[in-house]
Amino acid sequence: MKKLISKKFWMAAAMFVLLMVPVSVFADGLIVIHKPHPGGHPFPLEVMYHRVNVSINGQIAETSIAQSFFNPTHSRLEGYYIFPIPKGAVIKNFTMVIDGKETAAELLDADKARKIYEDIVRQMRDPALLEYSEQGLFRVRIFPIEPRSEKKVSISYTEVIDNDFGMYEYVYPLNTEKFSAKPLKDVSINVDIKNDGKLKTIYCPTHATRIVRKDAHHAIVGYEEKNSKPDVDFKLYFSTDDAELGFSLLSYKDKNEDGYFYMSLTPALEFGDKEIIEKDITFVLDVSGSMAGDKLKHAKKALTYCVDNLNDGDKFEIIKFSTEAFGLFKKTVLADDGNKAKAYDFINKLKPVGGTNIEEALLMALNEESNSNRPHMVIFITDGKPTIGETDEDKLVSRISSFNKKGMRIFTFGIGDEINTHLLDKITEQTRATRTYVLSSEEIEIKISQFYDKVQSPLLTDLKLELSNADEYQIYPKNLPDLFKGSNLVLFGRYKISGKSRILLTGKVNGEEKIFVFNRQFVSSNKNLDFIPPLWASRRIGHLLDLIRLHGESKELVDEITGLAREHGIITPYTSYLILEDEDIRTQRSELPVAHQTMRGSAAARPEISEELAKEYKNIKDKSGALSVQASEEVRNLNYADNLIETRQGEKRLGFIDDENNESNLTQQVKNVQGRAFYQNGNFWVDSKLQKSKKPKPIRIQFGSEKYFELVANNFEAGQFLSLGRNVRFMLGNDSYEIYE
Numbered sequence: 088m089k090k091l092i093s094k095k096f097w098m099a100a101a102m103f104v105l106l107m108v109p110v111s112v113f114a115d116g117l118i119v120i121h122k123p124h125p126g127g128h129p130f131p132l133e134v135m136y137h138r139v140n141v142s143i144n145g146q147i148a149e150t151s152i153a154q155s156f157f158n159p160t161h162s163r164l165e166g167y168y169i170f171p172i173p174k175g176a177v178i179k180n181f182t183m184v185i186d187g188k189e190t191a192a193e194l195l196d197a198d199k200a201r202k203i204y205e206d207i208v209r210q211m212r213d214p215a216l217l218e219y220s221e222q223g224l225f226r227v228r229i230f231p232i233e234p235r236s237e238k239k240v241s242i243s244y245t246e247v248i249d250n251d252f253g254m255y256e257y258v259y260p261l262n263t264e265k266f267s268a269k270p271l272k273d274v275s276i277n278v279d280i281k282n283d284g285k286l287k288t289i290y291c292p293t294h295a296t297r298i299v300r301k302d303a304h305h306a307i308v309g310y311e312e313k314n315s316k317p318d319v320d321f322k323l324y325f326s327t328d329d330a331e332l333g334f335s336l337l338s339y340k341d342k343n344e345d346g347y348f349y350m351s352l353t354p355a356l357e358f359g360d361k362e363i364i365e366k367d368i369t370f371v372l373d374v375s376g377s378m379a380g381d382k383l384k385h386a387k388k389a390l391t392y393c394v395d396n397l398n399d400g401d402k403f404e405i406i407k408f409s410t411e412a413f414g415l416f417k418k419t420v421l422a423d424d425g426n427k428a429k430a431y432d433f434i435n436k437l438k439p440v441g442g443t444n445i446e447e448a449l450l451m452a453l454n455e456e457s458n459s460n461r462p463h464m465v466i467f468i469t470d471g472k473p474t475i476g477e478t479d480e481d482k483l484v485s486r487i488s489s490f491n492k493k494g495m496r497i498f499t500f501g502i503g504d505e506i507n508t509h510l511l512d513k514i515t516e517q518t519r520a521t522r523t524y525v526l527s528s529e530e531i532e533i534k535i536s537q538f539y540d541k542v543q544s545p546l547l548t549d550l551k552l553e554l555s556n557a558d559e560y561q562i563y564p565k566n567l568p569d570l571f572k573g574s575n576l577v578l579f580g581r582y583k584i585s586g587k588s589r590i591l592l593t594g595k596v597n598g599e600e601k602i603f604v605f606n607r608q609f610v611s612s613n614k615n616l617d618f619i620p621p622l623w624a625s626r627r628i629g630h631l632l633d634l635i636r637l638h639g640e641s642k643e644l645v646d647e648i649t650g651l652a653r654e655h656g657i658i659t660p661y662t663s664y665l666i667l668e669d670e671d672i673r674t675q676r677s678e679l680p681v682a683h684q685t686m687r688g689s690a691a692a693r694p695e696i697s698e699e700l701a702k703e704y705k706n707i708k709d710k711s712g713a714l715s716v717q718a719s720e721e722v723r724n725l726n727y728a729d730n731l732i733e734t735r736q737g738e739k740r741l742g743f744i745d746d747e748n749n750e751s752n753l754t755q756q757v758k759n760v761q762g763r764a765f766y767q768n769g770n771f772w773v774d775s776k777l778q779k780s781k782k783p784k785p786i787r788i789q790f791g792s793e794k795y796f797e798l799v800a801n802n803f804e805a806g807q808f809l810s811l812g813r814n815v816r817f818m819l820g821n822d823s824y825e826i827y828e
Contacts, residue, residue, distance in 0.1 A: 118156055118166045118229060118238070132164075133157045135237060136273040139259060143280045146250055148257055151243040156232070164232040168192075168240060170225040171200070173260050181244040183227055192227040200224045205799075209791060218262075218810040221803055252607065253328055254288070254335050259321040275311040276321055287333025287353040288326040288575065292618040293319045295732045303356045318758070319731060322618065331355045331362075332547075334590070334605045338582070339619040341762065342612040346582045347619045348559075352592070353575040354546050363544045363572060364597055365400035366462045367419045368393075369452045372437070373469035373502075375409040379439040382470055382502055382531065387434050389535035393466070394430045396543055397422035404455060405430055408448035409441030410475055419455055419463075445469065445510075446476035446483055449497070453490040460598025462548045462569060463495045464520070468535070470502035472711065473510070480510040480710075488517055496520040496569075498542075500535060503527055504713040512719055513637055519566040522723060524716045544572035547594035547601065554590050557609055558583035563626035564726065570594065577729050579623035585611035617762035618731060624655035625734040629725030632661060636707055636722060653685055653775050656757045656764030659721065660703035660737040663753055667697055682816060682825075683777045685766035686753065696743055696753070703740070760807050765817070770828075774808070774817035785816065785825040795826065 118132055135155040142149045158164055168185075170192070172178055183190045195203070200223050204216040232238050249256045259276060276294075280286065285303045291310070300306045308323060326335045333353040340346035370390055374383065390405070397403055402419035403426075406412055415433045420426045449467065457463045477483045487497075497518040499511040502525045515522045525534050550567040562580035570576055592603040631648050635641075649669045652662035663686060670687035673679035707722075709715040721736035728734050741753040756767040764775045788794045790813045799806045805824075808817045815826045 118168050118232075118240075132232075133159060134271065137271060137275075138273075139276040141257065141259070141276070141278040143248065143255075143257060143278065143282075145282060146247050146255065147245060148248050149243065149245045150259065151241065153239070153241045156238045156240065158232045158234055158236060158238065161234045163234060165228070165230040166232060168227050168229050170242065171219045171260065172223045172225065173258060174222050176246050176258075179245045181225055182242070183225075184241045185227075185229060186239055190227050192225040195224050195226060197221055197223045205796060209796075214790070214809050214811075214813060216810070217799060217806045220799060220806045252326075252336070253284070254324055254326045254337065257323045261317045261321045262319055270314040270316050271312075273313055274315060274317065276309070278308040278323055280306045280308065280325055282325075282327050284327030285329050285333075285355065286325060287328045287355075288324065288335040288351040290324045290335075290351060290577070290729075291322065292324070292349075292622065292730050293322045293732075295730060296323075300356055326351075326353075332592075332603055334592075334603070334607075336590075336605075336607040336609075337616050337619065338608075338610045339614060339616045339762065340585065340610050340612055341614060346585065346609060347623050348580055348582055348609065349616075349619050349622070350578040350580070351575055352570060352578075354570060354572060356573075362546060362596075363398060364462060364546065364548065365398070365402075366464065366545055367402045367455075367457045368397070368463070369404045369406060369419065369455060369465045371406045371408065371448050371452050371465060371467045373409070373443060373448075373471065374407045374437050374439050375441055375443045375471055376439050377443075377471050377505070378502075383437065383439050385531035386468055386502075386535070387437055389468075389532040389539075390434050391431060392532070392536045393539045394422075394427055394434070396539065397427070398544060402457075402461075403430070404452075405433060406448055406451055407437060408444055409439075411441075411444055412448040412451045414451060419457060442474040443469065443471040444475040445473040446486060449487055449514075450490050452497075453487065453493075453495060457493060457495075458598075459493060460595075462545050463493060464542065465495055465497045466500070466535075466539075467497055467511075467514075468500045468502065468531075469506065469511075471505060472507045480507055480513065483510065484513045484517060487514060491518060494518075498538070499523070500525060500531075500538075501716065502531060504716045505711065506716070507711050508715045508719040509637055509710045512633070516633070516637065519568065521568070522719065524720050526716070541574055542569075542571055546570050546572055547596060549595045550576075551593045552578075552590070553593075554582075554588050556584055556586060557588045561623075561627060563623070563630060565630060579619065579626050581623065582609050585609050614762050617759070620762050621655040621657060621731065621734060621759060621764075622728055624651045625657050625725050625728040628652055628657055628662065629722050629728070632707065632722045633726065636718065640708075653778070654764060656759050656766075656775070657725075657734050658686075658741065658754050658757050659725070659735070660700055660740050661707055661718075661722075663741065664697075664700035664704040667700060679778065682768075682771070683773065683780075684768050685764075685773055685775055685778075686756070687768075693743060699740075703737070758811060760811065761804055765808070765811055765815075770812075771814040771816055772808075772811040774815075776818040777816060777823060780818060780823050782821070782823050785823040787825045787827060790814070790826055790828050798824075 135157050138153045140151045181192060183192050201220050204220055208214050208217065229238065282304055286306050289298050289306055289308060291308065294310045297309045298306060326333055335351040336348060338346055338348040370393065372386060372390060401422045403422050404419045405415045415430065452465045473483060477486060495518060497514050498520045499515050499522045501508065501511050512522055523534060523538060525531050547570040550570065552567060559580050559582045562578055587608055590605040590607060594601055628648055628651055631644050635644055645665060648662060649665040653666050666686045670679060670684050674681060706714040707718045724733055724736050735754055738754050743751055745751040758765045765772045766775065788798060799809060805819055808815055809826060813828050817824055
């Protein structure tokens with residue numbers, strides 16, 4: 088006799104199957120098929136596109152979502168559209184349109200929704216939806232879903248977004264990777280922000296976005312990607328402030344550890360010419376024989392662009408160098424029409440010939456007379472190593488240091504890979520500037536002109552930051568750069584003392600000191616802003632890797648990089664090697680249980696990966712060549728990482744074929760949950776904090792047991808960890824747990 092199966096059971100079963108088959112579904116909306124399709128893989132719905140448009144006016148955000156689901160089967164299907172409500176969001180005016188017809192949706196509160204989520208886990212053994220165990224949901228029936236056809240669904244809703252000290256937060260649920268066996272074909276988010284106050288900070292820590300400021304009160308933020316598998320929610324922060332310098336502070340703290348903070352300084356958009364500091368700028372261009380052809384052609388165009396865009400009151404000089412150096416004016420001169428005309432003629436006549444005398448060129452630039460009240464920057468462009476004059480990099484850097492009494496910034500541009508990256512990087516490190524490399528596949532003109540646009544108009548120089556009552560440390564960037572019109576300065580750091588802090592920023596405007604005072608609060612306990620710790624760790628690791636690259640390795644540096652990378656999930660070819668090497672040694676010494684391994688469990692079984700990573704780490708110390716340029720650029724990007732995407736340097740080189748002949752990647756073996764990194768070690772997901780545990784015996788709970796669901800019900804944080812899979816090892820408070828099948 089056939090058992091009668093309830094409609095409710097099939098709904099839960101269908102939701103589970105939909106999550107397990109190779110389809111694209113979304114945390115913000117998914118279709119659950121009512122009855123299983125007989126034969127084959129049931130309900131293989133695919134999402135053709137996923138587009139989000141957000142309009143934020145003041146504190147009211149209206150979100151509109153458009154999705155197209157495709158039914159590739161030959162059967163007519165019936166289902167439910169499920170929309171989990173973001174935790175803490177107050178959703179109003181929720182409307183749905185299915186194939187052009189408005190449809191009413193049923194609202195289920197968090198308790199009713201939790202029962203649906205837990206039924207799936209109990210009956211179908213999939214814990215993924217435990218991530219939403221404290222969230223309600225909207226549900227609506229969809230019928231029919233015709234065979235070989237699309238079902239278009241659109242949603243709109245409004246919500247009031249949070250505002251803390253003028254900083255607004257908007258979150259869109261985009262953590263879809265674990266529900267999708269295929270990459271999303273087309274995903275985009277467009278946010279239109281309008282506010283009566285003047286917009287200052289606009290910051291997305293999770294995705295690479297394009298920000299267009301229409302005016303002081305209006306901006307548009309865009310994110311678009313194809314064939315991607317998003318694994319973090321989209322978060323956007325923006326602040327309003329009528330002051331000439333906007334200031335924002337966000338902090339994160341686990342009550343048992345020192346805190347982390349994000350800080351942003353953003354000048355007003357409508358600064359006039361009077362507020363822009365007049366500057367002195369010296370362009371130093373390599374015209375040696377190796378610059379022949381397209382290199383010099385594009386460099387000349389870039390130099391012409393820079394001269395074109397000098398501000399009124401600026402002074403400039405152009406120095407060409409090969410076997411010897413030659414200055415056009417022999418000093419910095421006013422950027423008037425006559426001197427610009429002479430510069431254009433000089434640039435047009437430049438020809439490649441001779442060797443590379445870097446010493447003479449840079450000392451000539453540093454010896455120029457300049458006004459101490461004006462910033463003086465040097466833009467240094469070369470494609471080679473020094474072959475004439477001083478050629479030893481350390482001696483040359485020392486010479487530059489002794490001549491640079493006025494504190495000039497030397498911004499370096501290395502063209503190609505036949506250059507000494509250590510020399511250029513040490514010059515920029517010493518002069519508190521930045522380095523840029525132009526690969527053979529890139530346009531010199533574009534890179535240099537984009538850089539010049541950023542530094543064209545200085546507003547505040549010689550910045551210094553003081554925080555009271557915070558006991559702050561390890562703030563990056565270590566040396567604060569100057570602040571320019573149209574840019575902002577983002578810092579990450581640590582603090583020991585919570586509470587109110589008086590933040591003092593000093594800088595110079597035309598030689599006169601200017602002081603800005605901000606009063607803010609460092610939280611005593613708040614783990615919602617969990618993007619802050621890994622971004623701080625990325626910058627700290629970038630700084631430490633640069634020390635190893637440029638000044639040599641030490642056990643203390645290696646140990647700190649290894650610990651930070653493992654704890655925060657900063658996985659690059661260089662950090663991966665150090666983690667694997669560390670875990671291999673400690674396991675052989677019986678200092679590290681196999682159950683607590685992070686990367687070694689998944690990567691060490693494939694010797695070819697370990698060998699490649701060892702080569703990558705060795706190459707980080709190379710002084711020239713393509714791999715040296717690659718290492719310099721990736722470490723620099725870690726140094727200045729503003730979003731989580733930028734912490735994944737070298738990701739493409741971490742791919743491999745797994746045991747089931749599928750393409751995989753070491754970065755896919757790592758997930759950040761509640762501010763900590765979990766690693767896939769065999770069948771288990773392993774909490775990186777376990778390596779610090781002093782309790783070797785874990786509390787073992789079987790997946791799907793009553794104790795398992797008691798743990799979920801009593802601790803939201805545990806539910807987040809358990810959503811990773813059916814086998815998880817983690818720390819909760821001072822106890823370690825093992826969830827097993």
